[in-house]
Amino acid sequence: MHTAGDVRVEQRPDPVIVEPTDAIIRVTATCICGSDLWPYRGVEPADHQVMGHEYVGVVEEVGDRVQTIEVGDFVVGSFVISDNTCEICRSGYQSKCVHAEFVAQTIGTQAERARIPHADGTLVATPGQPAPELIPSLLAASDVLGTGWFGAVAAEAGPGKTVAVVGDGAVGLMGVLAAKQLGAERIIAMSRHPERQKLARYYGATDIVEQRGADGVAKIKELTNGLGAHSVIEAVGTQEATQQAIGATRPGGHLGMVGVNYDVTLRGIQLFFSGIHLHGGPAPVRRFLPELIQLVWDGAIDPGRVFDLTLPLEDAARGYEAMDERRATKVLLTV
Amino acid sequence: MHTAGDVRVEQRPDPVIVEPTDAIIRVTATCICGSDLWPYRGVEPADHQVMGHEYVGVVEEVGDRVQTIEVGDFVVGSFVISDNTCEICRSGYQSKCVHAEFVAQTIGTQAERARIPHADGTLVATPGQPAPELIPSLLAASDVLGTGWFGAVAAEAGPGKTVAVVGDGAVGLMGVLAAKQLGAERIIAMSRHPERQKLARYYGATDIVEQRGADGVAKIKELTNGLGAHSVIEAVGTQEATQQAIGATRPGGHLGMVGVNYDVTLRGIQLFFSGIHLHGGPAPVRRFLPELIQLVWDGAIDPGRVFDLTLPLEDAARGYEAMDERRATKVLLTV
Numbered sequence: 001m002h003t004a005g006d007v008r009v010e011q012r013p014d015p016v017i018v019e020p021t022d023a024i025i026r027v028t029a030t031c032i033c034g035s036d037l038w039p040y041r042g043v044e045p046a047d048h049q050v051m052g053h054e055y056v057g058v059v060e061e062v063g064d065r066v067q068t069i070e071v072g073d074f075v076v077g078s079f080v081i082s083d084n085t086c087e088i089c090r091s092g093y094q095s096k097c098v099h100a101e102f103v104a105q106t107i108g109t110q111a112e113r114a115r116i117p118h119a120d121g122t123l124v125a126t127p128g129q130p131a132p133e134l135i136p137s138l139l140a141a142s143d144v145l146g147t148g149w150f151g152a153v154a155a156e157a158g159p160g161k162t163v164a165v166v167g168d169g170a171v172g173l174m175g176v177l178a179a180k181q182l183g184a185e186r187i188i189a190m191s192r193h194p195e196r197q198k199l200a201r202y203y204g205a206t207d208i209v210e211q212r213g214a215d216g217v218a219k220i221k222e223l224t225n226g227l228g229a230h231s232v233i234e235a236v237g238t239q240e241a242t243q244q245a246i247g248a249t250r251p252g253g254h255l256g257m258v259g260v261n262y263d264v265t266l267r268g269i270q271l272f273f274s275g276i277h278l279h280g281g282p283a284p285v286r287r288f289l290p291e292l293i294q295l296v297w298d299g300a301i302d303p304g305r306v307f308d309l310t311l312p313l314e315d316a317a318r319g320y321e322a323m324d325e326r327r328a329t330k331v332l333l334t335v
Numbered sequence: 336m337h338t339a340g341d342v343r344v345e346q347r348p349d350p351v352i353v354e355p356t357d358a359i360i361r362v363t364a365t366c367i368c369g370s371d372l373w374p375y376r377g378v379e380p381a382d383h384q385v386m387g388h389e390y391v392g393v394v395e396e397v398g399d400r401v402q403t404i405e406v407g408d409f410v411v412g413s414f415v416i417s418d419n420t421c422e423i424c425r426s427g428y429q430s431k432c433v434h435a436e437f438v439a440q441t442i443g444t445q446a447e448r449a450r451i452p453h454a455d456g457t458l459v460a461t462p463g464q465p466a467p468e469l470i471p472s473l474l475a476a477s478d479v480l481g482t483g484w485f486g487a488v489a490a491e492a493g494p495g496k497t498v499a500v501v502g503d504g505a506v507g508l509m510g511v512l513a514a515k516q517l518g519a520e521r522i523i524a525m526s527r528h529p530e531r532q533k534l535a536r537y538y539g540a541t542d543i544v545e546q547r548g549a550d551g552v553a554k555i556k557e558l559t560n561g562l563g564a565h566s567v568i569e570a571v572g573t574q575e576a577t578q579q580a581i582g583a584t585r586p587g588g589h590l591g592m593v594g595v596n597y598d599v600t601l602r603g604i605q606l607f608f609s610g611i612h613l614h615g616g617p618a619p620v621r622r623f624l625p626e627l628i629q630l631v632w633d634g635a636i637d638p639g640r641v642f643d644l645t646l647p648l649e650d651a652a653r654g655y656e657a658m659d660e661r662r663a664t665k666v667l668l669t670v
Binding site: 088091093095226237257262263268273279280281 | 422423426427428430431433560561562572577585586587592595596597598599600601602603604606607608609610611612613614615616617
């Protein structure tokens with residue numbers, strides 16, 4: 001991205017092994033994330049930077065100290081580099097690893113090849129070479145599925161629980177899928193977009209709430225004996241969505257906060273008297289990858305349906321335009 | 336409290352049974368809470384209101400539908416009325432009961448007698464008539480012990496955990512006691528007050544950190560391999576203390592927020608990238624009362640040592656002065 005709004009696909013030198021824990025992968029597919037729109041729209045600075053942090057591909061080369069990943073493996077990686085051995089990783093928070101590094105900022109996987117540091121701790125090999133129709137679902141695991149899944153885990157979605165999902169973008173839809181897989185009894189998707197409502201129902205939503213803000217909260221309470229949902233996933237990141245999510249959570253309930261919320265301010269006393277649990281942040285995708293890959297491999301889930309536009313990498317600029325203009329929920333780029 | 340700063344002990348009509356679920360108790364001991372200083376200092380309005388929400392006493396009369404509490408029982412009650420049967424109560428959040436009512440605002444236990452609604456759901460009888468030396472500890476269970484305990488539970492204090500406690504007031508000290516009882520490996524009390532440090536050590540603190548703010552956070556990280564504490568209890572409620580508590584919690588760790596935080600503002604993105612769990616609110620003391628009463632009864636804990644000034648009820652005004660001027664941490668009033 002040269003500057004805001006100016007995406008170009010250019011020849012750059014191939015990456016090489018730098019550290020003995022690195023791997024070089026040939027990217028098979030990558031995608032455009034909602035967060036890629038921040039620099040595109042000028043919300044974050046953009047100055048000739050590499051882009052992309054979601055990826056699947058084939059390992060071409062590994063450093064001397066890489067042990068679990070081999071040349072030829074098909075791999076899925078997290079959008080945050082992690083060693084997966086430090087105390088924070090072992091507690092399940094690989095996105096906050098002591099060696100954490102955002103793939104988006106330094107590596108950029110909207111490319112033919114990428115150097116992945118801490119390959120053992122960041123990448124997970126699939127059981128074999130995947131059929132082409134599995135590629136979108138495996139790619140989703142790299143971020144949107146992992147993030148929606150973390151939102152559902154943070155919200156403690158599970159058997160007997162009513163789960164409300166604020167946000168019908170790719171992450172919100174993956175939150176619905178995750179809540180279903182985790183055994184939630186009732187899943188309320190908050191959406192006013194007919195196509196996304198349909199997909200939410202496909203992924204397991206039992207109810208749709210079109211109202212927003214205070215009306216949305218009132219509707220959730222009406223559906224839950226006046227108490228609010230046990231579990232709420234916040235997958236937008238705006239002030240309104242956050243207030244809606246807090247209001248929709250019952251006392252003692254759990255709010256999983258996975259929308260990146262740059263401009264959100266919370267009043268301490270509101271949180272205090274709400275009596276809810278709050279948890280979230282950049283998803284520790286690496287924690288969930290082995291399980292998510294297996295679910296995709298076994299055909300138990302098909303998260304790849306969130307991609308509603310597929311383009312070749314050289315047309316990346318068109319993909320950004322489609323996402324920016326909301327003509328696409330999530331764009332897959334084939335390499 | 337007639338107006339801010341004007342506390343008077345006056346004759347008022349004795350309370351009577353209004354609802355069949357009520358009990359009338361003769362108060363044996365009550366106390367002054369840090370939160371009683373808000374109206375005293377004019378932070379909250381005060382207009383000829385009854386005061387007090389911590390209490391132990393003997394049941395004098397019960398309504399027709401009271402089943403578990405009998406006339407003559409010695410009881411400890413929560414500072415929030417609860418039915419203990421609704422869905423929220425059954426999930427452990429009695430302070431957010433669908434019939435919740437703050438004792439402080441409507442009942443007032445700095446008095447000889449009090450009417451306690453939902454007696455079965457609010458009061459717990461002790462195993463027998465307590466020896467006089469147990470009264471302070473039983474009284475502590477009514478709020479400060481229950482609140483510190485909830486802070487430690489919300490922070491998930493337990494075996495193998497390092498727990499940091501922000502605040503060396505009565506609630507903070509009770510947080511230390513609770514962390515110790517819950518099996519924490521290491522307990523760091525943040526205090527610069529020699530007498531309170533001593534009491535913190537008595538209750539189980541293994542380390543004392545005198546620094547505050549960013550320096551306090553740096554010191555906690557130094558003591559925890561640069562990672563932060565697993566569990567942090569915030570028992571102050573100011574902006575500085577809250578920031579200190581967030582900063583002291585490691586990614587994936589748990590912050591138990593029990594300081595009432597009227598003027599605290601949290602930036603969503605800071606919470607997001609911290610990756611911590613946040614939970615707190617008015618403590619569901621009723622959840623913990625049976626266990627806490629038993630621990631006091633068995634002599635396993637002596638929370639009553641947080642009271643450093645005892646006065647007769649008629650000298651309540653002197654007690655408020657002493658708390659306001661920080662000459663006392665916690666004042667017990669005998670009735």
